[in-house]
Amino acid sequence: MGVVLLISFLAPLLVIAVFSVMPQKVFSLLHLPDFSSYKLVFTQGYIKSVVWSFGMALASTVMLFVICWPLAFGMAKVFKGFGLFITIAVVVTLFVSENIRLFGWVLTLMKGGLIEGHLRAWTGLTFEGALYNVPVIVFGLVYAYFPFMLFPLIQGIAMVPDDARQAAADLGASRWQIFYEVDLPLSAPGIVIGSLLSFVLAAGAMAESKLLGGQTVIVIADEIETAFTYGQNWPLGSALSIILILIIGALSIFGINRVNLDLIMGGRRS
Amino acid sequence: MKMSRSARIALTLYGVLAILFLYLPIISVGFASVSKARYLTFPIKRYATKWYGKAIESSTVQDLLWTSLSVALLVTVISMVVGFFGALAFARYQWRFRGVFQKLILLPIFFPQAVLGLALLLWFNALGIIPTWKTAVVAHLVWISPIATLIIAIRAYSFDPSLEEAARDMGASTWIVMKEITGPLLWPGVVSAGLFAFLLSWGNFPLSLFTTGADSTLPEWLYAKMVSGYSPLVPSVGILSIVTSIVLLLSGVIVMWFIRARSETSNAR
Numbered sequence: 001m002g003v004v005l006l007i008s009f010l011a012p013l014l015v016i017a018v019f020s021v022m023p024q025k026v027f028s029l030l031h032l033p034d035f036s037s038y039k040l041v042f043t044q045g046y047i048k049s050v051v052w053s054f055g056m057a058l059a060s061t062v063m064l065f066v067i068c069w070p071l072a073f074g075m076a077k078v079f080k081g082f083g084l085f086i087t088i089a090v091v092v093t094l095f096v097s098e099n100i101r102l103f104g105w106v107l108t109l110m111k112g113g114l115i116e117g118h119l120r121a122w123t124g125l126t127f128e129g130a131l132y133n134v135p136v137i138v139f140g141l142v143y144a145y146f147p148f149m150l151f152p153l154i155q156g157i158a159m160v161p162d163d164a165r166q167a168a169a170d171l172g173a174s175r176w177q178i179f180y181e182v183d184l185p186l187s188a189p190g191i192v193i194g195s196l197l198s199f200v201l202a203a204g205a206m207a208e209s210k211l212l213g214g215q216t217v218i219v220i221a222d223e224i225e226t227a228f229t230y231g232q233n234w235p236l237g238s239a240l241s242i243i244l245i246l247i248i249g250a251l252s253i254f255g256i257n258r259v260n261l262d263l264i265m266g267g268r269r270s
Numbered sequence: 271m272k273m274s275r276s277a278r279i280a281l282t283l284y285g286v287l288a289i290l291f292l293y294l295p296i297i298s299v300g301f302a303s304v305s306k307a308r309y310l311t312f313p314i315k316r317y318a319t320k321w322y323g324k325a326i327e328s329s330t331v332q333d334l335l336w337t338s339l340s341v342a343l344l345v346t347v348i349s350m351v352v353g354f355f356g357a358l359a360f361a362r363y364q365w366r367f368r369g370v371f372q373k374l375i376l377l378p379i380f381f382p383q384a385v386l387g388l389a390l391l392l393w394f395n396a397l398g399i400i401p402t403w404k405t406a407v408v409a410h411l412v413w414i415s416p417i418a419t420l421i422i423a424i425r426a427y428s429f430d431p432s433l434e435e436a437a438r439d440m441g442a443s444t445w446i447v448m449k450e451i452t453g454p455l456l457w458p459g460v461v462s463a464g465l466f467a468f469l470l471s472w473g474n475f476p477l478s479l480f481t482t483g484a485d486s487t488l489p490e491w492l493y494a495k496m497v498s499g500y501s502p503l504v505p506s507v508g509i510l511s512i513v514t515s516i517v518l519l520l521s522g523v524i525v526m527w528f529i530r531a532r533s534e535t536s537n538a539r
Contacts (some may be wrong), residue, residue, distance in 0.1 A: 008412045012389035015396050020394070029396060071288055074281040078273060086285050093292045095515045097473035097489040100508040103496050104295025106312070107302050107505075114298045117312030146292065197380065204382020211496060221384045228388060228480075231282070238392070241385045246306050252380040261372050262361075262427070 013245065020238035027234060032149050037239035046223055046240060053220040056134070056209075057202035060141035064149040064198050067142065067270070072153035073148065073183075077162070089210070098144055102211045105140060109212075126166035132214035145198040152197065156190015157183065189259045196255040200248050220244055275486025296512070303505035310502070321506040331507060332492070337403050338487040338511075345410045345471040350464045352411070353418030354456065360419055361426035361450075375416045383413060388479035394481070399485030409481040410471045417470065418463035455532070458526060465522040469515055500537060 019032040024040075041047070075083040093101065108114040110132040120126045130136055160183055168178045184191070206221035220240060227237030302318045325331050359365070360372055378386065379446050390409045394401055433455070437447045475489040482490065488511050495501045 008390075008408060009386075012290065012393035013385075015392045016385075016389045019392060021295065027395075061493060070281060070284055074285060078281055079285065082282060082285065086289060089289050092516075092519065093296070095469035095473060095519065096296060096512050097475060097492070097508075099300060099475050099489050099493045100512065101474075103492070103504065103508065104297075104299040107298040108295055108313075112311040114294075114301070114312050117281050121312075141309065143291070143295075145439060146288075155485075165411075200380050200382070206383060206384055207493070221382060224385065228391075234392070241388060244382060244385060248380070250380060251379075252377065256373050256376055256380075261376075 012202055016238045016241050016245070019235055020242045022235040022237055022238075037233075037235040040236055041239050041243065046220075048216050049220045049223045050243060050247075052217050053203050053205075053244075056138050056141060056217075056219070057199050057205075059138050060145065060202050061149075061195050061199040063138070064145060065144050065195060068146065068149045068194070072150055072157055074156035075150075076154045090150060094147055098207060099126050102140055102144065102207055105143065108210055109136065109229075115222070131212055134217060135182065135210050137213040140212040141202045142204060144205070144208060147202050148197040148201060149194040152190045152194035153187070154190070156187035156194070159190065160186040167170050185225070192255050192259055196252060200252060203248060204244060288402075292435070298507050299505050303509045305502075305505075310505075320522050321502050322510070325506045325510060327505055329465045331503070334486060334488045334491050337482075337485050338489075341403055341406050341410060341478075341487060342468045342471040344407045345414055346464050346468040348407075348411055348414040349418040349467040350460050352415045353422045353463045354460055356415065356419035356461070356505065357422035357456070358452070361423040362431065375419055378413050378416050379420075380488050381413075383474075383476035384479070386413065387477040390477075391480045401481050403482055403487070406478050406482045409477040410474060413474075414470050418467050421463040421466060422456055422459040423530060426454055429455045437449070458529060461522065461529065462529070468518060471513070472515060494534040 015029070018033075021035055022029065022031050022036055022037075023034050030223060032158060071086075075086060079086070093116050102139055106113070110116070111128055115130075153253055164182050166184065167184050175179065200228050206225065209217055209222060211218045221244075223235050224240045224244070227240060229234050231237070301312070303321060304319060355376065359368070360375060387409055390412065391401060392404070394405055395424075399405060434447055434451050437451050442450065473489060475493055478487045478490050479493075486494075488507065492504060492508060494512075495504050
């Protein structure tokens with residue numbers, strides 16, 4: 001298994017790394033290395049895409065945390081049968097291709113779509129569709145990565161012992177104090193995994209900005225694809241990929257290292 | 271800690287809203303798929319199922335279905351096997367590099383899929399392999415087999431290791447322990463991992479985009495049609511793909527239910 005990962009995951013990364021220091025527009029690895037691609041990245045405004053991607057990823061992660069917390073709390077501590085129902089309902093959406101669901105939002109939000117079309121037919125009011133701007137891209141990210149925040153949060157909150165919350169309440173802690181001093185620190189592993197997953201996935205996402213955002217913002221994943229396809233510039237695409245990989249990789253390793261994996265997956269404390 | 275009744279109701283309402291939020295776009299696609307007009311506008315005036323007929327007759331769509339199905343089935347079988355042994359290494363056996371292995375397994379899941387797809391494309395290119403749907407199987411596996419491993423690992427954590435030790439103490443060989451104890455205990459995890467593997471592969475787009483070469487899967491075709499000009503076939507093909515998932519999901523649930531029923535009767539004996 002380790003060997004399989006090595007040749008199918010780590011080796012490709014190495015190839016990208018080597019390609020990123022090749023001269024412009026070559027298609028083989030047999031050239032003298034130079035760093036022209038990286039120079040291009042920093043002088044041609046590609047950094048703007050990087051900033052957009054990570055900015056929107058950050059915004060969607062924060063929103064997801066706020067939106068998912070009450071629901072995760074309900075599912076971990078309050079609901080019984082209904083919680084199972086929500087779990088199944090959320091998992092089923094994961095099995096529908098992300099493209100189809102985002103396309104569904106296009107149909108819902110466009111001018112003449114589900115919302116605007118019915119509003120006009122029933123009330124005569126109208127508005128330009130809600131598509132093709134930055135907020136709708138963030139909305140799409142929140143939608144697409146909702147389960148990736150929700151489920152780790154549920155796991156995290158389930159790790160908070162009821163006794164600890166009860167004890168805090170008996171000692172006169174307010175609701176807010178319980179949240180801040182008991183719930184947050186004790187469910188930290190779930191919060192770390194959930195935030196990391198949604199942030200990382202959102203930072204590398206492409207379909208949201210393309211389908212919902214039109215060409216308002218060009219995200220880093222989009223730039224990478226363009227460099228490889230229309231641009232026919234593999235070294236440039238590789239350099240952009242390496243920048244994305246380095247940031248995401250550093251964050252993931254930092255996050256994964258802070259979490260006890262045995263514990264969060266239901267193993268016993270050893 | 272007791273929760274007030276009103277807070278409980280508010281939370282439940284919130285849950286209902288969340289479900290609606292998740293399903294609204296799928297409902298829109300559903301309505302769009304039965305609209306008669308070639309250029310879709312809501313509210314829909316006349317309903318028709320003709321786009322479904324056209325989609326099923328189209329040979330392009332049939333090819334796409336076939337490619338997607340082949341990829342998904344292969345990915346399912348391989349990731350069930352890999353996931354089974356991976357999960358044992360992840361959760362059950364204490365070995366030297368377990369900590370490193372656990373983290374390494376998680377990395378592909380955290381990795382942006384589009385970049386992973388590209389990296390694999392370059393890797394295949396460096397090896398001189400021409401991408402077809404078979405290379406897409408490899409790409410899907412890099413991402414899906416770790417997920418299958420995690421799902422089976424959750425199951426492996428929940429059973430008591432002393433069961434295996436007891437069997438070994440009674441003189442069972444490694445193979446017998448695997449066949450009689452570990453296998454049956456992990457089986458429900460393996461089935462649900464297989465289900466996940468199929469459905470995730472069936473719906474995957476970013477990995478397929480770069481690694482299928484001249485072949486094309488359903489999600490790829492849908493995306494191409496969505497980006498470059500609307501085709502009235504898109505909603506109906508989308509719904510067909512969703513229906514396939516649901517049918518498979520239901521049959522998976524029924525299989526799980528049978529396994530549980532059978533193990534309960536054998537326990538009773």
